[in-house]
Amino acid sequence: MKRARNFNAGPAALPLEVLQRAQNEWLNIEDSGMSVMELSHRSAEFEKIHNHAIQSLKDLLEIPENYEVLLLQGGASLQFSMIPMNILNEGQRADFVLTGSWSEKALKEAKKVGNTAVVASSKDEKYTFIPKLEDIKLNEDAAYLHITSNNTIYGTQWKHFPETNNVPLVADMSSDILSKKIDVSKFGIIYAGAQKNLGPSGITVVIIRKDLITNNENIPSMLNYSIHSKNNSLYNTPPTLAIYLLSLVLDWAKEQGGVEKIAEVNGEKAKVIYDAIDNSNGFYKGHALPDSRSHMNVTFTLPTEEAEKQFLKEAKQAGFVGLNGHRSIGGCRASIYNAVPLSHCQDLADFMKTFQESYKATEAQAL
Incomplete structure (x- = not known):
């Protein structure tokens, strides 16, 4: 299934x-x-x-x-x-x-x-x-x-x-x-x-x-x-x-081992996605300041609205659901609550890196 x-x-x-x-x-x-x-x-x-x-x-x-x-x-x-x-x-x-x-x-x-x-x-x-x-x-x-x-x-x-x-x-x-x-x-x-x-x-x-x-x-x-x-x-x-x-x-x-073990996994999940943001040279920009970042909701934007629309479109095609930011502020959001597996967060981080590379390559060809 x-x-x-x-x-x-x-x-x-x-x-x-x-x-x-x-x-x-x-x-x-x-x-x-x-x-x-x-x-x-x-x-x-x-x-x-x-x-x-x-x-x-x-x-x-x-x-x-x-x-x-x-x-x-x-x-x-x-x-x-x-x-x-x-x-x-x-x-x-x-x-x-x-x-x-x-x-x-x-x-x-x-x-x-x-x-x-x-x-x-x-x-x-x-x-x-x-x-x-x-x-x-x-x-x-x-x-x-x-x-x-x-x-x-x-x-x-x-x-x-x-x-x-x-x-x-x-x-x-x-x-x-x-x-x-x-x-x-x-x-x-x-x-x-x-x-x-x-x-x-x-x-x-x-x-x-x-x-x-x-x-x-x-x-x-x-x-x-x-x-x-x-x-x-x-x-x-x-x-x-x-x-x-x-x-x-x-x-x-x-x-799962109780709250302490769940918290440990949540930290790993958040790090995987925040690393993808921080290592993107500004292509992805987090909304929250680093010392206030949530381990439950990772919010970020891309360079343009056009890039965000393309990102969300391709993410949906790749099987990712729910990455749209809240209707009041837009952008993107990955909610990584307790039940979201670490592997799904790693998949998302990998997709973010791949999308960044392909989007920049497409931009370069257009110039």
């Missing part, structure tokens, strides 16, 4: 082993005689799958006991509203570091709920870098500090996280969760849409410190962390198929 070399930004590549296991279990999950899509979410069979997914995430990320793992719906975008509704109290303000479009959208939604402030930003420099920690002007009385740990559109990623003392650090980790080792205890809330590193679209993971879960009866039930916590994320019918696939991806991650 021919498989695409998938560099889509999300929904993104899933491990082949996960897809094959799901295929094998498709008609008969847990010896139930049913597909997972047919199981009652209140059944013992699904409860086992559900709890296994939560425990696996706790194991892989070494989540402390004073944190709750919630499996919610609405994507990471719904968390832009849920977070301020649950933890931004009257008289407080929420602080934001702007590093791209998604942090801008999180700020926009928080403004609808309460007071906000931008305490650092790289917007004036077209989001080419992550602000230095010492440049973050954090309000010590802030309800929380919000960051986006990896920026899919611009290809930047936080290498070190701010020390916020008593201010809860809130991180959108949709595009790099499980890609490297983190100290969960440094965060008040970590949230992530699953469709990049955790599974298919339709499920959102929220890791929240228990003291931030308050029973505010004025919040609509479906937007209330307390309601979801009391019901083990089963207040209403969950996306059962997505949770099942999440559990399989987490099993796969353990089989």
